[in-house]
Amino acid sequence: MFVFSLLCYRSILGAVFILPFSLLLESGKWKELDKNALGWLFVNAFVGYSLPMALYYNGLHDTTASFGVIFSSLTPLFTFVLSILLGMENLHLKSKEGGAKVVGALVCFGGALLISLYNGKELHLWSPVIQCITKSSNGVVGGHHHLRGTLLLLGECIRYAFSYPVLVKVLKVYPWKHWSSMLTCVLGGFQTCAIGILMRRDKLAWQVGWNIQLLTIVYSAALGTSAKYWLNLYAVEKRGPVFQPMFNTLSVVFTMVLGALLLGESLTVGSLLGSAVVFSGLYMYLYGKAKELHVTMTSGSSNEKLQCLGMSLRKYSS
Template structure:
């Protein structure tokens, strides 16, 4: 059986291993050693209200649901993501040590996901061996510790809206990486392949426009939240624009490289709930160790009853556990391409609320670049949706399509 592409694994996902930064870092939809069975033509179509991606060796189960519930779920996910970004911007600009934030939120997030692992995958932790633990450690570093550290430092040097735009480019970086690794074919002669390639190029063009062109600044409101650290020129945060851009690009590249690692994790340890818990724990231990090496003073690790504690609790509950299950529900009801279609909402929410609450100025360049990025992203998602539709409808109508993670020789 031919293996699916890496971007299939990215889009055919329901549960984030570590949820954050606006990027949709996800686990492939497997909780059993055998792959789930998908009903052909269940992923697309104007009247589709269900996707058959539930687990079972040889069974196909349709999950029916009302049309508005999946939409409400993904809108809430984008709102929670916006809250994560804005709170993160406030605390890092206020001087909170980035690695203490990452350590606390990761460990706390593991506790909130643990009950689901105990209930739904009871006893599966016993199957964990040293080989799987090693891959989980690598996944935690490449998929959480390193990219999140780059993200928050990049967020400190730029703005919340700037950071969320770059995070939305992660699927495109993954697509490009999969081409270089020989895991995805371009298929330029097909409409689906052409749409994906053109969409990727348009997105990168929009990102360059945002990075290189500012234009006129639009100051809409005075900030509601006062007391944010400002630089000597009065701008929120450090605003080392070039450095922040490079850090955010590094975050996207790290997430792109994390998906081949994630595929390997799913091969050696396919239990996604326990994988999520263990990745959170290992990510917390990694960021704790790195943080202690960088700063050993107790002040860097102290958290009072203030917005720092609120940020940690929020990111662990709504930003990790709630997003975890809302994404699962939306994917099961409407298919793997459905949640990414709403990624632009978090960009809009962040721009508006960042200007309203934090006093961030909007520029003509950021607005134009965002529009270009949105256009390219939807072109890419359109091509991906059509590609999935072709795969599910190819062959006999009685055949069942099985989706497996890409097999990597590493």
């Protein structure tokens, strides 16, 4: 299927899915949309959807499902460094919670690399469910331009890392999550449609039948676009730009198992060891983040108590 027609359809359909929630839960909030907020939503749609998804789909075409999702584990590391440089994330290496966050991010990255670089003994625990559909004529799952696909996936990873700080800015200028998600989907659909028309104008590229193409569009629109945008905004609002990307490392584990179960990709000792490392690193990061939030809340309540005590003393002395 033509990549940009898929992106266009799933984005517009994703906006349709979110619109009822926007009208019901955030009624009238669209009136607060101004040029500044619209500009940031346009940037968010381009950086967080149109460009990275185009890179991802084309990179996935040249590699395999498991290899493609491994690069999602690089996103939290890039996002973590970028957030520190932009002042959105605090780095306290001397504290226990700060050290746990840094070590956890590095361990997650190391676990993903272990899955990617070390194979070990292959484990054939089951037969692939749709092996006959996904394998090519030479019996190999995936494409043949591995280097090109790797570069495209790396570009997608870097672009996604920039999208999370952009989400922080979007929440500041337009804090309504449902309308933000819906408008991002609309703008992303227009962007991918415009790019797609410039590349291909034949009807075959934009034609969709009652087959797996339509199922892919509906599924990705409902969960991969509309639900994902809203959940991303919610997580960034509550825990900052690094918290949500850290969970991308779990997709390596899930895709590895599903790739072996459905597509016949190899499940190896290295992939299992790497999965254990990924889980360990994620736990360490979440531990450090929870401790950091606890310290922040404790210090905030202590400051409030001191302010109240100071006011009481001044009132008593007067």
